Amino acid sequence: MVEIESMVPIAAVVDLVLGIATLSIISRSQGASTNNRIVGCVLGWILVFLGLSYIMTSILEFRYGALADFSAVNRDKVGGTFAFTAKNLLLSSAYMLMVLLPFFFPFRIINREWDLWFLLAGVCVACAAFTAMHLMTNFEHFQVENFLFIPGYVVLISMYIRFITTEVRDSDERLRKISVVVGLLLIGIHGETMTYWLSQVLSINDLFFQRQSIQSGLSISAAAWGGINTRLTLGATAMLVLCTGEAWRSFKVGLSPFGVLTFVIFIIGFVAGLADVAVLDVVRSCYQTQCEAFPVAYTIWYDFTSEALVYLYTPILFMFILLHYDIVDTKRDENRWLIRIIVILMLLIVSSTILELIQSFLPIPDMISSAALAIVVGIFIGWEERIVNSLIDDSSSIQETVPDFALPEIEHDFASPRLFNLVFGGVTVFILIVSLLFTGLGVLG
């Protein structure tokens, strides 16, 4: 048996590898459309920001032992450190890109000459504004940016319902690709909070945050609590909408893999809600008596569901979107070998992590887990071509799949990956310098 270990370092590697590879492929895909270049760069930089943020979280974890329940960082221990400041600001930047992504993918909703500038300037301005606010208020309002997810949520929910109803009405299977990718985006953005849907419906998540606040001695603002609650509510209702939509579609058309994925997350959320109710005494203990630790079974459940979804499956989900929707040019031979490496690497990393997790609570000897890993490696090597081909060969862009729904594309010659890399790279450098400076000044704590 091994200790349950954090998945954050794994997530950091996976996100960074995928993000950098995406940006690298996009840079070499000269013939890609403007939309795909924009979306590819946005997805790539989301992964890079998340990866860098996870690296900082890993530093906090290993250097300070600062991770508490639910992978929350104990600010008592690390408030004011470089890693803590950079982690939050990088996460905030990733949020900004996630907020704007629904306006560009699967459809470029705004579709004006200025929408690209809106994207770039929006991220820069929001990043600068939130950085300033967080540094001046000592991260008291961190998570207030969650309110900005509301417009994107409205867009994605409306689009999902619109395309699933039209698909069933017209029996137009092409439209399924749209509702699936919208659903995947919702899971990618709100995946973690979807696993808390029942707790949010029962309105008990507030007690968990109350516990976290007391445990870490946090004095957070109403704005931050509002932001947290908004994200939880968006995740819960997104789950309910997806589940209702997929149930209705399964009844009318038949079960689909995305429907199965949705139902699995729905059931996970249901069980998680019951588990949350079961541990409410432990949750309330911080307030009523003295903080008690969660049962081991509860922690294992959380590791396997919510945490695994955020840290392991979300990057794979983004990888699937990138490849299956032809956002990166998968047809070119020079990109294909890199895509193969990425796919196999990510599947192996995730498989080995899952095996380690299983080993953490089941008394499986190392010999058996090594053999199991070897079997997984063998399967992936043997079927490598098949796995990659099934991802790539069926891939087609949204414009190719439903040309009649594609808005006339506005070409921006300047919308090059270089511009995105310059702007978002600048944001990254800005965050790192500001974090270093403010940590050195000792004004945070």
Added chain:
Amino acid sequence: MSSDEAITSRSLLVTRESRVPTAVALLVTLVMMTVTMVDFVGDLQATDTFTSETPEWALTFEVQTYTMQAVETLQDDETRILEFDMAEVTVPEGYAVGSINVTITSEEEEGISVQCDSVAGDLIENGLTAQWNSPMSSLSGQDSSCQPIDLALQVYPDFDGRSATISASNEYQAMQHWLQDGWGDGVLLVELDLDVNSPLGIDPIGQDTDEEITVDVTVVMFKANISLIA
């Protein structure tokens, strides 16, 4: 979608069929957000008060005692160890043993001398769970003036029987220190030592050779009460 129908951003989001379910979904979101926000804000206020203010609590003790006695006759130069099993003490529900007070009394009644005998008493440190090294414990005493010897052993940490004001986040944490189990378990050993004294050291007929010594053991038990100071 018919080909003559122009695609707009709006038509990508809503159609006639999807209008109602979309409105319902957004309405549900709004309602859930409002309901949970009210809960969150309520908890925020409670948490803020909890983390930012540490209320003061008045701590008082209800005290009861349990007494044991042993009367022993010791010969000159004899050392004897008496045992008092604490398991015999009946501790009421909710009470804990706070301290043990021992009084050793000798009676000078035999012989023709009026010289007091020399009596020494010690509490012997053993497995009895108590604060043996506390400055409030008095483990040894000696007397040759016919006065009682008072010994004391503090059992419960920090217990002195006096009321106090303490700061704590909630009632449980305020009471936590006073809810420990296991103190006062074991056997109390009292060692007695007698040295008979004769006037000018002369006892020609050998009458004054022993002494009756009474050992009174008083076990002080307490129950802590806490109340919020408004």
